[in-house]
Amino acid sequence: MASDAAAISALVVGAGALGSVYAWRLQESGARVTVVCRSNYAAVRDSGFRIKSEAFGEHTYRPSRVVASVDEAVADGSRYSCVIVCTKALPNLGDPSGDIGAALASPQATVVLIQNGIGIEEPYRARYPRNPIASAVALIDVTQPAAGTIEHGSRTVLLAGLYRPEDARYDAAAGAATLGALSAAWCAGGIPCTVVDRVQGVRWAKLIWNASFNPISVLAGGVYAQTLLADADCRELVLAVMHEVRRIGEAVTGAPLPPLLDMDGPEAYVRVTESSPFPCTPSMLMDYRHRRPMEHAVILGRPLELAREFGVDAPRMQCVYAMLKLAEKQRLAGDQ
Ligand SMILES: NC(=O)C1=CN([C@@H]2O[C@H](COP(=O)(O)OP(=O)(O)OC[C@H]3O[C@@H](n4cnc5c(N)ncnc54)[C@H](OP(=O)(O)O)[C@@H]3O)[C@@H](O)[C@H]2O)C=CC1
Ligand SMILES: CC(C)(CO)C(=O)C(=O)O
Structure with missing residues (x-):
């Protein structure tokens, strides 16, 4: 061609x-x-x-x-x-x-x-x-x-x-x-x-999915995104982290986050994930399973630094980040 x-x-x-x-x-x-x-x-x-x-x-x-x-x-x-x-x-x-x-x-x-x-x-x-x-x-x-x-x-x-x-x-x-x-x-x-x-807005919009499903699927014991959503408490946690990401992204970019294709905001991400006919294995879970380092620095670490800089509270993301880093350390050392 x-x-x-x-x-x-x-x-x-x-x-x-x-x-x-x-x-x-x-x-x-x-x-x-x-x-x-x-x-x-x-x-x-x-x-x-x-x-x-x-x-x-x-x-x-x-x-x-x-x-x-x-x-x-x-x-x-x-x-x-x-x-x-x-x-x-x-x-x-x-x-x-x-x-x-x-x-x-x-x-x-x-x-x-x-x-x-x-x-x-x-x-x-x-x-x-x-x-x-x-x-x-x-x-x-x-x-x-x-x-x-x-x-x-x-x-x-x-x-x-x-x-x-x-x-x-x-x-x-x-x-x-x-x-x-x-x-x-x-x-x-x-x-x-x-x-x-506004590519940074798009980046933050994509992060809504990655910063929630990716680490929580690892911390919940290695489960599909849909399995998280089927559990009422995990579903609440996923949505809460998604809203934290959206607040940080909006503070940093100074504007509402754009929709990602037809997904506009956390509830839409959850709906689309839930209705997918295929079980969704987030990439962090694949990396964890294969004992490879996970992308937590750019998916949680840097966003949390920006949250502090812009005065946005993100307590659930902070917990998820702390636990994920330790889980990775143990996993890479072969202790888990
Ligand atoms: N896969 C997906 O569906 C999606 C992925 N992404 C993002 O895309 C990015 C890539 O992901 P993905 O393709 O899945 O990752 P992979 O691990 O499949 O691929 C990354 C490749 O880069 C190689 N690599 C790493 N460092 C170097 C280097 N210094 N020089 C040459 N090669 C190197 C790795 O080699 P080695 O095997 O030796 O480590 C590996 O082959 C990530 O940020 C991911 O989050 C985004 C959306 C969807
Ligand atoms: C969900 C997916 C594959 C997005 O396309 C992703 O970005 C990830 O698993 O990290």
Whole structure:
């Protein structure tokens, strides 16, 4: 499929569950896509991604190029118009921004972050003040049950916007052009990608779901989101945390949070989750089960710092955060 996408040269860092699907659909539109893999490197290099998707059917996706590091991606002189980061957001384990510097030689190269959480852009802005940053919220259900094997549901939506476009240190027009081209290419590849003005509002709106269901499903003993809702006390807790997130988000962004697609506020998130025909396993629960670190710093920690800064009480989120961090510590140490 030839389009303006042919001008895009993308480096996808962290081609796991979510990254593989967005890389695939971008390449389908005509873009050149290099993926940086880690634990799945050998499997993807040898056989590509085997993707089973309700939206797109069953396919083998072979990226334009598969590399094991960002240094390898630039070693032959390759240059990229954008670096799309799809790793888990774990700034508590070390500054994540250091990994991609070699691919940002041009100040026009745009960093695109497709991750959950709040404050994910801050380390990148601090380290690369001259590069545009785009922040993207994904509504997708995708897992990687084995290296290079991807299972995807039917949702694919991306909502993206420039981070702090008023920051004069970088070329916002170049960032907007790159984001526009990416959005058009994803749309051509079957991913509804919309460029929005208030992407931070959208981020907080998505957090309503993640900061409630994700940790509580772990703390309740490892249960589906629907199981939480079927218990009256847990349902009340989920809704109470959701309302705390909404209050913090509104204080920080200075405006009511926008609806997320057709979901406007906590009660709607609960209704939609309850009516889903599939049991919903939040990503934190998957990480807990596999003894991997969970994204609590960006889903609870940073939002709680902002709550304190903006004078918003969030006692239930605080409890959930404290317990989750300890549960993670025990789990990673092998004590649970
Ligand atoms: N999956 C989903 O349905 C959704 C996910 N999200 C968000 O998207 C983000 C990505 O999630 P997801 O795809 O599920 O996560 P995965 O764990 O499936 O994928 C992340 C990938 O990044 C790799 N990685 C981590 N660090 C590096 C690095 N420094 N260099 C190269 N590769 C690296 C990991 O390798 P390794 O295997 O070695 O750790 C892994 O392959 C998260 O913020 C998540 O919250 C948002 C909406 C839905
Ligand atoms: C629910 C889901 C898959 C959203 O699309 C998610 O963001 C998560 O589990 O962390």
